[in-house]
Amino acid sequence: MYRTHNCGELTLKNKGEKVILSGWVQRLRNLGGMTFIDLRDRYGITQLVFNMDTNADLCKEARKLGREYVIRIEGIVEERSNKNPAIPTGDVEIKAGKIDILNKAETPPFTIEDDTDGGDELLMKYRYLDLRRNILKKNLELRHLMAQETRKYLSGQGFIEIETPMLIKSTPEGARDFVVPSRINPGEFYALPQSPQTFKQLIMVAGYDKYFQIVRCFRDEDLRADRQPEFTQIDCEMSFVTRDDILNAFEELIRHLFKAVKNIEINQKFLRLPYKEAMENYGTDKPDIRFNMKIKEITELVKGKGFTIFDNSEYIGGIYAQGCSEYSRKQIDELTDFVKKPQIGAKGLISVKYDTDNTFKSSVDKYYTREELAGWAKKFNARPGGLILILAGEKTNTLNALGELRLEMARQVGLQDKNKFAPLWVVDFPLLEWNEEIKRYYAMHHPFTSPKAEDIDKLETDPGNTRANAYDLVINGVELGGGSVRIHDKNLQQRMFKALGFTEEEADRQFGFLMNAFKYGAPPHGGIAFGFDRCVSLFAGLDSIRDVIAFPKNNAGKDVMIDSPSPISEEQLKELSLKLNVKK
Ligand code: ASP
Numbered sequence: 001m002y003r004t005h006n007c008g009e010l011t012l013k014n015k016g017e018k019v020i021l022s023g024w025v026q027r028l029r030n031l032g033g034m035t036f037i038d039l040r041d042r043y044g045i046t047q048l049v050f051n052m053d054t055n056a057d058l059c060k061e062a063r064k065l066g067r068e069y070v071i072r073i074e075g076i077v078e079e080r081s082n083k084n085p086a087i088p089t090g091d092v093e094i095k096a097g098k099i100d101i102l103n104k105a106e107t108p109p110f111t112i113e114d115d116t117d118g119g120d121e122l123l124m125k126y127r128y129l130d131l132r133r134n135i136l137k138k139n140l141e142l143r144h145l146m147a148q149e150t151r152k153y154l155s156g157q158g159f160i161e162i163e164t165p166m167l168i169k170s171t172p173e174g175a176r177d178f179v180v181p182s183r184i185n186p187g188e189f190y191a192l193p194q195s196p197q198t199f200k201q202l203i204m205v206a207g208y209d210k211y212f213q214i215v216r217c218f219r220d221e222d223l224r225a226d227r228q229p230e231f232t233q234i235d236c237e238m239s240f241v242t243r244d245d246i247l248n249a250f251e252e253l254i255r256h257l258f259k260a261v262k263n264i265e266i267n268q269k270f271l272r273l274p275y276k277e278a279m280e281n282y283g284t285d286k287p288d289i290r291f292n293m294k295i296k297e298i299t300e301l302v303k304g305k306g307f308t309i310f311d312n313s314e315y316i317g318g319i320y321a322q323g324c325s326e327y328s329r330k331q332i333d334e335l336t337d338f339v340k341k342p343q344i345g346a347k348g349l350i351s352v353k354y355d356t357d358n359t360f361k362s363s364v365d366k367y368y369t370r371e372e373l374a375g376w377a378k379k380f381n382a383r384p385g386g387l388i389l390i391l392a393g394e395k396t397n398t399l400n401a402l403g404e405l406r407l408e409m410a411r412q413v414g415l416q417d418k419n420k421f422a423p424l425w426v427v428d429f430p431l432l433e434w435n436e437e438i439k440r441y442y443a444m445h446h447p448f449t450s451p452k453a454e455d456i457d458k459l460e461t462d463p464g465n466t467r468a469n470a471y472d473l474v475i476n477g478v479e480l481g482g483g484s485v486r487i488h489d490k491n492l493q494q495r496m497f498k499a500l501g502f503t504e505e506e507a508d509r510q511f512g513f514l515m516n517a518f519k520y521g522a523p524p525h526g527g528i529a530f531g532f533d534r535c536v537s538l539f540a541g542l543d544s545i546r547d548v549i550a551f552p553k554n555n556a557g558k559d560v561m562i563d564s565p566s567p568i569s570e571e572q573l574k575e576l577s578l579k580l581n582v583k584k
Pocket of ligand 1: 482
């Protein structure tokens with residue numbers, strides 16, 4: 001027998017018991033007369049004690065153990081004189097009577113402690129050692145719990161989990177596909193699913209009116225902090241539902257997860273904010289509404305006073321930060337550098353300090369009177385002690401830049417409380433997005449998204465202003481999920497493909513299977529998919545999804561542990577009828 005207990009469960013209740021434990025040597029302290037070992041397994045750490053006076057041979061044996069050796073010990077549970085209240089087993093220690101070395105270990109390349117000394121590259125290469133650390137273990141446990149709670153909740157609501165294939169035909173979700181060559185069909189390729197989108201719609205046609213799946217998806221995109229080439233979705237679809245039925249249903253799922261996993265009650269109904277308002281008030285379609293600091297437009301108020309930068313701008317707007325009138329010249333310069341960064345793209349920053357003595361100090365004093373500046377302050381509901389920050393330029397870009405500045409100010413002032421969760425739905429997204437490079441429209445969500453009923457006729461006359469029956473769930477500035485009511489009518493789907501610039505043949509070649517299915521009684525349907533990794537990282541309070549995934553890829557899309565991607569043999573290439581054309 002390897003163990004009677006695990007390393008996280010023994011307490012004073014077990015005092016005097018003879019126990020067997022197995023685990024890894026976390027730490028060894030040789031204090032001369034006594035030697036202590038912290039024995040670790042998935043459940044915790046238990047202290048083992050060896051005494052030179054009472055059992056010198058065993059004590060000497062213990063001293064020879066190395067870090068991460070796998071051992072089995074037999075011993076008696078005793079009360080510790082020097083208790084450790086930080087761990088559940090901290091009141092006891094095991095007076096060991098026997099050690100078996102189950103496996104030796106080389107000295108690990110980094111310390112396996114909460115604060116490790118390993119660099120990123122090393123941690124990724126030895127991920128299985130990194131996974132022994134508490135932090136990652138907690139993340140994986142959280143992930144497991146969230147997956148179980150999701151299944152439990154949705155099953156309880158009558159949803160059925162159905163698996164869909166991994167080797168499919170391309171689904172257009174806006175990224176590149178990963179493709180897999182077919183050996184038995186030379187020259188032909190499968191695509192790995194960017195999502196099960198078309199399959200879940202076919203499942204609706206098949207009559208399974210509530211579907212879900214916790215499913216892996218693959219997108220060949222450039223990586224960012226919250227992206228991985230393969231990631232997991234909670235993918236859902238329902239039939240005979242309106243948009244609000246869908247939002248209500250999944251609002252409940254989110255509420256359930258918060259309650260079951262974090263014991264947080266979210267009582268209020270989630271705000272439903274139209275995309276246009278989100279852009280105008282927050283400069284982004286994923287607003288962080290834990291704090292207010294809304295963007296205000298002041299174009300009309302400030303134009304035509306001889307200040308050419310404003311006079312030549314389509315849009316002028318700003319944000320207001322209470323308590324920041326004391327910002328130094330240096331701090332304002334840093335903010336100016338911030339908004340001028342290429343990824344933010346503003347040309348400059350105008351600031352107005354509303355001092356506690358009721359005076360205004362601004363970089364545009366020459367052009368505007370005190371009364372005029374007081375008028376701006378009124379627009380921002382500013383009070384003495386506040387700072388107004390203004391950007392000007394083309395409308396969309398300026399709003400985006402203000403959105404970034406708003407987040408930066410929130411960071412500086414400390415408004416993004418990690419323990420606060422502020423969910424909302426962003427609704428009524430544009431259906432189509434114009435791509436200037438290829439001069440054609442793209443589906444902002446995907447081509448199966450329905451236009452809003454009142455906008456359907458704009459599909460041909462005013463495509464750019466057609467609103468979609470699409471929605472995103474956003475929490476604390478993170479887009480956690482998105483979905484839409486789908487087109488279920490063959491003719492409307494054809495009109496949509498046409499608006500996207502598909503010829504009839506192209507549409508038929510790519511999506512004939514779906515159009516065909518729609519001939520045989522497709523119910524009205526709609527759904528959503530949540531980024532499961534993002535949900536877990538939000539619940540874990542992390543900024544990146546990497547550490548809620550057991551074996552993630554690095555920033556170059558590589559798994560440095562198994563060394564993938566990597567070349568395949570000539571023989572494999574031949575079997576697949578492939579010739580490489582790689583320029584080194
Ligand atoms: N398939 C969509 C996505 O992956 C989600 C949905 O529309 O349900 O974004």
